[in-house]
Amino acid sequence: MLGRDNESELLESLLRHAADGRGGGVLLHGEPGIGKTALLSHVLEQAAGFRVLRAVGVEPEADLAYATLHQLLLPLLGRAHELPDPQAQALRVLFGSAHGAPPDPFLVGLATLSLLSLAAGEKPVLCVVDDAHWADRPTLKTLAFVARRLDDEPIAVVLAARADEGHSTDLPDLRRIQLAGLEPEAARALLAERAGGRRLSEGEQDRLLAVTGGNPLALIELAGRRIPPEGTPEPPAMTDRLQRSFLARIRARHVESLPLLQLIAADGSGSVATIEKAATSMGIATGLLHRAELDELLAYDGTRLVFRHPLIRSAIYHSATSSRRVAIHRAFAVAFDAPADQHRHAWHLGQAVLGHDEYAADRLEHSAEQAAQRGGPAAAMASLSRAAELTVDGPRRGRRLWNAAHAAAQGGFTAAAVELLDRAEREPSLDETDRISVAVMRAVVAEFAGSPNDAMDLIKPWIPRALRLDRRRFVPTVAMYGNLGVRANRPQAWSDLAGWLDESTPAPDDPEDAVLLLLRDAARARTGRDPGPAVRERAAVESLTDPITMTLAGAISRALGDHELSGRLYRDAGRLARNSGALGALAWNLEYQAADEISRGRLGLAEAHAEEGAQFAAEVGQPNTACRNRGLLALCAAIRGRPDAGELASAVLAEAGERDLADAMFYARRALGLIELVAGRYREAVRHFEAVGAWDADAPPDLAMGIVPDLVEALVRAGERDRAAAATARYAQWTERIASPGLGALTARCRALVRTGGADAHYAESLRLHARSDAPLEHARTQLLFGERLRRDRRRSEAQEHLRAAAETFRRVGALTWADRALGELRATGESGRTRTPEADTLSTLTPQELRITLAVGEGLTNREIAAQLFLSPRTVDYHLRKVFQKAGIASRAELMRLVLAERPA
Numbered sequence: 001m002l003g004r005d006n007e008s009e010l011l012e013s014l015l016r017h018a019a020d021g022r023g024g025g026v027l028l029h030g031e032p033g034i035g036k037t038a039l040l041s042h043v044l045e046q047a048a049g050f051r052v053l054r055a056v057g058v059e060p061e062a063d064l065a066y067a068t069l070h071q072l073l074l075p076l077l078g079r080a081h082e083l084p085d086p087q088a089q090a091l092r093v094l095f096g097s098a099h100g101a102p103p104d105p106f107l108v109g110l111a112t113l114s115l116l117s118l119a120a121g122e123k124p125v126l127c128v129v130d131d132a133h134w135a136d137r138p139t140l141k142t143l144a145f146v147a148r149r150l151d152d153e154p155i156a157v158v159l160a161a162r163a164d165e166g167h168s169t170d171l172p173d174l175r176r177i178q179l180a181g182l183e184p185e186a187a188r189a190l191l192a193e194r195a196g197g198r199r200l201s202e203g204e205q206d207r208l209l210a211v212t213g214g215n216p217l218a219l220i221e222l223a224g225r226r227i228p229p230e231g232t233p234e235p236p237a238m239t240d241r242l243q244r245s246f247l248a249r250i251r252a253r254h255v256e257s258l259p260l261l262q263l264i265a266a267d268g269s270g271s272v273a274t275i276e277k278a279a280t281s282m283g284i285a286t287g288l289l290h291r292a293e294l295d296e297l298l299a300y301d302g303t304r305l306v307f308r309h310p311l312i313r314s315a316i317y318h319s320a321t322s323s324r325r326v327a328i329h330r331a332f333a334v335a336f337d338a339p340a341d342q343h344r345h346a347w348h349l350g351q352a353v354l355g356h357d358e359y360a361a362d363r364l365e366h367s368a369e370q371a372a373q374r375g376g377p378a379a380a381m382a383s384l385s386r387a388a389e390l391t392v393d394g395p396r397r398g399r400r401l402w403n404a405a406h407a408a409a410q411g412g413f414t415a416a417a418v419e420l421l422d423r424a425e426r427e428p429s430l431d432e433t434d435r436i437s438v439a440v441m442r443a444v445v446a447e448f449a450g451s452p453n454d455a456m457d458l459i460k461p462w463i464p465r466a467l468r469l470d471r472r473r474f475v476p477t478v479a480m481y482g483n484l485g486v487r488a489n490r491p492q493a494w495s496d497l498a499g500w501l502d503e504s505t506p507a508p509d510d511p512e513d514a515v516l517l518l519l520r521d522a523a524r525a526r527t528g529r530d531p532g533p534a535v536r537e538r539a540a541v542e543s544l545t546d547p548i549t550m551t552l553a554g555a556i557s558r559a560l561g562d563h564e565l566s567g568r569l570y571r572d573a574g575r576l577a578r579n580s581g582a583l584g585a586l587a588w589n590l591e592y593q594a595a596d597e598i599s600r601g602r603l604g605l606a607e608a609h610a611e612e613g614a615q616f617a618a619e620v621g622q623p624n625t626a627c628r629n630r631g632l633l634a635l636c637a638a639i640r641g642r643p644d645a646g647e648l649a650s651a652v653l654a655e656a657g658e659r660d661l662a663d664a665m666f667y668a669r670r671a672l673g674l675i676e677l678v679a680g681r682y683r684e685a686v687r688h689f690e691a692v693g694a695w696d697a698d699a700p701p702d703l704a705m706g707i708v709p710d711l712v713e714a715l716v717r718a719g720e721r722d723r724a725a726a727a728t729a730r731y732a733q734w735t736e737r738i739a740s741p742g743l744g745a746l747t748a749r750c751r752a753l754v755r756t757g758g759a760d761a762h763y764a765e766s767l768r769l770h771a772r773s774d775a776p777l778e779h780a781r782t783q784l785l786f787g788e789r790l791r792r793d794r795r796r797s798e799a800q801e802h803l804r805a806a807a808e809t810f811r812r813v814g815a816l817t818w819a820d821r822a823l824g825e826l827r828a829t830g831e832s833g834r835t836r837t838p839e840a841d842t843l844s845t846l847t848p849q850e851l852r853i854t855l856a857v858g859e860g861l862t863n864r865e866i867a868a869q870l871f872l873s874p875r876t877v878d879y880h881l882r883k884v885f886q887k888a889g890i891a892s893r894a895e896l897m898r899l900v901l902a903e904r905p906a
Helices: 005-019 036-045 067-082 085-094 105-120 137-147 184-194 202-212 216-223 240-267 272-282 310-319 322-335 339-352 358-373 377-389 394-410 414-425 432-449 452-470 475-487 492-502 511-526 539-543 547-559 563-580 583-599 603-619 623-640 645-659 662-679 682-690 702-706 708-717 721-735 741-754 760-770 776-792 796-813 816-828 848-858 863-870 874-888 893-903
Strands: 024-030 051-056 125-130 155-162 175-178 298-300 305-307
Touching (some): 005 024, 005 036, 005 125, 005 175, 024 036, 024 137, 051 105, 067 105, 067 125, 067 137, 085 105, 105 125, 105 155, 105 863, 137 377, 137 603, 184 202, 184 216, 202 216, 240 305, 240 322, 272 322, 322 339, 339 377, 358 377, 377 394, 394 432, 414 432, 432 452, 432 475, 432 623, 452 475, 452 492, 475 511, 475 662, 475 702, 492 511, 511 547, 539 547, 547 563, 547 583, 583 603, 583 623, 583 776, 603 848, 623 645, 623 662, 623 816, 662 682, 662 708, 682 708, 702 721, 708 721, 708 741, 721 741, 741 760, 776 816, 848 863, 848 893
Parallel strands (some): 024 155, 125 155
Antiparallel strands (some): 298 305
């Protein structure tokens, strides 16, 4: 602990806050031997009054899904029956005590949070995980999930991990304590205390400090060794040289035990019985396991035999020759050959094989299937990748590589997914359907974490063949191509789809085929043809059950002007994804829900969806989705007139530009343009709006056309009426094939703006169509513009009516800067006295998290059900509900339900 005063204080502060109900997490991060374990020992000593849960990551279990989580939760699993049934079942399936549907990783995270919260109801809980770099990836993702939700829990999480070995710790929301080497004064004090009786000269100390970088373990281990003189090549601290120093000490003291130690190092389970079984098969004596000779190297906690330091284990394991390691793994494959140990059996069997072996590959594939069912994509990826290496048959090897890539993509391991897909694509015997699947998976990876343009280019050549080979199977792929065309600002996608789908004959009563029919009609409308019957007649799409396909169908319906069906599909898809714990699908879906709520003027709901979507997207490895959701948050901030809106939008614009995300740039550009428009800086507004895309192109992109109503207003106010008229004409041509009251209202408003006389009829038509659509914000903007025109024409009484209505709507939806502008116009009409506008309703005063919980209460859900849906603990739900009660001035759930019914938009 020498030289660690600051780190000690931070850890003690973490415990104090957790004891007060304000938990959190810390990650001790640094190179091997830097002092992480010593700090963990210190925090354990300070944790008086805490329930302590401990786990240690071990290298052979790094690919065994949830192995470390099982260690951590083992003392609490007897209380799993107190959890909601889906959570309890998830843990039972996860740890092999029950059969059932594979739990989603985020359902596992929620179950873990709930179990810890349950224990914390009795006393504060401290979770300590040492060597987290060797913990399995699903465990780390679960702990990351938990750590993000501890603000209102008496739970502290402390992990220690190496900075440069093993699995990535991937815990971005834990406060990182980066442990550096000791300062010279502390290092010299450590050397004086632990130099083993040998007094080092000042020069020797300086040399030792230089070659170790102040690493405490390296200082201690090398203090008694001869340090090469300056100028002699010396590796940095904690590399193979230091590990060899561990091995030299072991060989000097325990050379006769090295075969047994190598066996223990390869095991990973810590089971004495299993180690003895494997040792017997290899003729290795195990008597030392029950005596004290190896106590300086090994520790037994009553259930598991572990090395006291992972470097010792690593050094011993790698001291064995490759043939020796193969023999050891073969012995363990036999020792673990039982149904309860099938994962370890398959893992050891895979390591014991040289060359091709279909039996071992089959066992690994089966193990991967079980890992996938238990929410372990990293384990599935590793098992399938190794299985492919052992496979002789080309097509089977290709499919295993594709499945490994699919697992990698599910786990957010983008680079690994790409590498596995590269290997799969090199298989010459893949059939055409498999090659399409490889291209589709590449496109999915590109859409979530790469370039939407690349995603389009990847799947475009395959779509005609996919429609001929297996039309229904590839419906999401075809719909994704159209959706990407909008996202990437590439209108050619509509022409492509129109040509491909005109040649197919979908059945309108089949849900998947109904999606293709919607897509065909949208493509026809966008290419100037009659789209066919109204979207509302496509009832089959409402029987879809896949959240991804439903969301894509909603986007297509919106392109056809049926906002009611679109919003219903978005919401139903989100509920399905949420109820099944499919957070990858939910993160992506929430962007669509947020954009839909913005169009309906429900900014609070939009912010709640976008904030949650950005958080979940970051958790599941979808940086593009996260950026898009942040773009929607910036747009909401701009409409509300918040001071930070410009900064938020600029940050999104910079990130989206780097990622080539045209849709995220659209959100950011629109936000910046609206800020300038409401502030009266019209030419700056025009600059932002026109940057979205070329509205005057022969085939204008959807995003560019979607900004035209804003652009027309900015152009007229900037004195460029001719350009505004040209944009209006182009917009009318773009919307004429779509039977949408909302689009018709915007078209009429644009026509009214560019007219120098006779605008009243167009404004009246716009207001009539607005009344048939659910777009209060745009309705109020039309009323504001009409009121301004009437005021300029000195028709004050009529102007006041429209301006007053506009101000009230702006105030109600939270667009305060627009409300101020309407009130300014109203005062200019001569309306005397303070204009009465309604106060903001209670729901608009809530934070996004409070709003999500409040709306769930309005649906009649209990706290436990709300916690399960929102991936929170019941304690956190209760905390936020108390704040809602305080803000609303109510005291019961019944009152809150009545409030939601009274205030929630239809």
